[in-house]
Amino acid sequence: MALESSGARPDLLRRLNRERVVDVIRHEGAMTRAALGRAAGVSYPTVLKVVAELMEEGLLEEGGIVQPSMGRPGKAVAMASSGSRVASVVLGVEECTVAEARLDGTLVPGMEFKFAPPASYEALLEKISEALDFFSSDRNPHRLLGIGVALPGVIDRDEGRVIVSPNLPWLNDKALASDIETRFGLPTTLVRAMHAHYLAAADYGDGRGVEDFIVINFAGGIGMGACAGGRFIDGGGGMSGELGHLSIVPEGGKRCGCGHRGCLETVASDRAVVDAANERTGRMMSIEEIIESVRAGDLEIDDVLERAADTLGAGVATAINVLNPSRVLLFGHFMAARDDLFDRFVAEARNRALSPVAAKVEFLPPSRESHHAQQIGAAAAVIEVLVAGKAPKDLAVAV
Amino acid sequence: MALESSGARPDLLRRLNRERVVDVIRHEGAMTRAALGRAAGVSYPTVLKVVAELMEEGLLEEGGIVQPSMGRPGKAVAMASSGSRVASVVLGVEECTVAEARLDGTLVPGMEFKFAPPASYEALLEKISEALDFFSSDRNPHRLLGIGVALPGVIDRDEGRVIVSPNLPWLNDKALASDIETRFGLPTTLVRAMHAHYLAAADYGDGRGVEDFIVINFAGGIGMGACAGGRFIDGGGGMSGELGHLSIVPEGGKRCGCGHRGCLETVASDRAVVDAANERTGRMMSIEEIIESVRAGDLEIDDVLERAADTLGAGVATAINVLNPSRVLLFGHFMAARDDLFDRFVAEARNRALSPVAAKVEFLPPSRESHHAQQIGAAAAVIEVLVAGKAPKDLAVAV
DNA sequence: CTACTTATATAATCTTGTTATATAAGTAGC
DNA sequence: GCTACTTATATAACAAGATTATATAAGTAG
Secondary structure, eight states, rough: OOOTTTOTHHHHHHHOOOOOOOOHHHOOBBOOHHHHHHTTTTTHHHHHHHHHHHHHSSSSEEEEEEOOOOSEEEEEEEEOSSSEEEEEEEEEOOOEEEEETTTSSSSSEEEEEOOOOOSSSHHHHEEEEEEHHHTOOOOOOEEEEEEEEEESSSSTTTTTTTEEEOOOOOOOOTHHHHHHHHHOSOOEEEEEEEHHHHHHHHHTTTTOOSSSEEEEOOOSSSSEEEEEEEOOOOTTTSSOOOGGGBBBBBSSSBTTTTTSSBGGGGGSSSHHHHHHHHHHHOOOOOOOHHHHHHTSSSSSOOHHHHHHHHHHHHHHHHHHHHOOSSEEEOSEEEEEEGGGGGHHHHHHHHHHHHHHHTTTTTOOOGGGGGHHHHHHHHHHHHHHHHOOOOOOOOOOOOO | OTTTTTTOOTTTHHHHHHHHHHHHHHOOEEHHHHHHHHHHOOOHHHHHHHHHHHEEEEEEEHEEOOOOOSOOEEEEEEOOOSSSSEEOOOOOOOOEEEEEEEETEEEEEEEEEEOOOOSSSSHHHHHHHHHHHHHHHHHSSOEEEEEEESSSSEEETTTTTEEOOSGGGGTTTTTTHHHHHHOOOSOOEEEEEEHHHHHHHHHHHHTTSSSEEEEEEOOOOOOOEETTTTOOOOOOTTTOOEEEEEESSSOOOBBOOTBBBBBBGSSSSHHHHHHHHHHHSSOOOOOOHHHHHHHHHHSHHHHHHHHHHHHHOOOOOOHHHHHSSEEEEEEEEGGGGSTOOOOOHHHHHHSSSSSHHHTTTTOOOOOOGGGHHHHHHHHHHHHHHHHHOOOOOOOHHHH
């Protein structure tokens, strides 16, 4: 199919085996080279070379000694957590954050630089510059290997260009990745917000080892990132996963930002719950405040919450019928308002989906660390590129 | 992700380049080895070896002489169309067909063997045996390279086993592929019905060269086969594409075979149109007869047809929002009843989908040859395996 | 202290690809 | 008709990467 790409050269093998080794370590944790070879299905000499390369590049580190129940002890190989880091930039409509992440997918405490969305492109680059200066003031010596950037909108991933970002219009048509690369001299990768969410799950979260899963993010609007056969579904125009705009509310319903009525996200998102609650109380509470008030018994919006959970279940059932994932991961807040909302959601999703398809789906509730998912995903984006190495680039291969 | 698979070995390259060369020929037609190398992005010596292998195996043939406007003439290389064939078995609820296909995706006229669904597994193997005997009576000498089988139900593709086929229950849990292989001594591949539809489009039809497309089949129920990033979306349980059971009819609606009410296929499929028309007339007409009557002005079911087209548009809009395909292919009949139904469908699909996503989608109307899509797809299934060659099997790679 | 187990290291070999070089067989211009 | 140019075909030399086979190191168990 991919007729534009070029043929398979021998160095493709090295790239695939690098990705494979890193996948195994991310999924199963630090281990000796010998164990890595067995787990990855690769011979020892190959592991040796691959690990040597990746250590040289700062992606892997040697950790402690592993003592097997019998035999010679070995040195554990792990994702780099002290010698090198990447910068992770998340551009949001309300807030932008530049943070430092280790290669094991953890954020470095304190190394976080927040700012309001700047008014211009030049101002953004300036803010990133400040953040990098801030990071380099850290007395712990480390290499900064790259910069990952997540943003809302449509991007050309290969070119690292923003095609259109409706809410941050000064980004439109900017070659952000190459501009950052030339300014800071670091490999830079762009991803759209839901892709970052997906990467956080696929590389460092509950999507590891799962070939087919979906991530639903209902904080704000409703977006989905889907993994099919181990690969992210990006869509022909890089706009897959627009679950929020399924027409799901029968006849009428609130008007959505997209121009239609009855979209899923007008009912089943955190934003929808906030709007409905504030309309009722006349106050301006955040979703966190609403959750607290409901749990304290100070706010009664059972109908809103139940409708949100049920409707989200119906919407996700649609995605399940289409994609048949093995696992469904959730990000968002409103379900924390009552203990039974997640179960309601699951029941409705299972009921609405075709039963043999729904039967084998595993649902995971929103986790507390989900807060940083996008931040970790932005880091994961550039880490993936670093792991791939000097890619043939025009060849589409997945593992 | 795919942690079960093994590492990348050098022979993976050959497999990828074989697939690549065949893809180019299927998409762009017969050409010289030199042109093939340029189109595939592969060096001439590699093309030479790959083509020699594939010709040896009977997958490619040398055709006529190609005379460029200047320079030495070359021999065109094409998919084999005379020296070798594959058998294509389509098991249906109403009818089973064994046919012979050339490797260029065309069916051999006259080489078609139809029979009613047998009552037992052993009877099926017997019927296939009869069909193969029938084919070998052809006086044109050719090699039969393999057997592709398409069937309704869920299968384990790697093992060639039927997991469950609700409508052909005597197939349940049968290792059909290996049983056929041992009985007839030919490589055999199993695919589910929608996967066959997908393969016909992806390898020999309007999906060629398109990385992201969906095939909608609304003859009978409603199924979808989706291609994302050049690969079929099979789903974790091999049950993706269940578009027919989206709950789309508001409140109530007819009861569906799946147990729910208001499923898309109770309104927007050929079967739904047939049921509605026959209920109204009290007769038992087929979809073809209904189409003819409507076009002749003898039958008035405009409301049924319009509702079917509109509702199908709404359902496909859902798939578009989720997958963001570049192209939508249709298979089915009822739209032929009136000239404007396809346009109605497209308008509704575009309107219901998120507009920037819908804007770039190309819709193709059902084509007349679609009749044989599944038959060609079953052939394509085994051809893909033959092209891949003695696969490392446990490595998931796409081109 | 010996046998066994596990980790690590390297040499020899295999598969596959590419670039460089040569040859073959046409058209175009003089 | 001859030469220059173009395109196709063929092969030799070399490079990248992986595997198997072999050796060595460093533990535990008896």
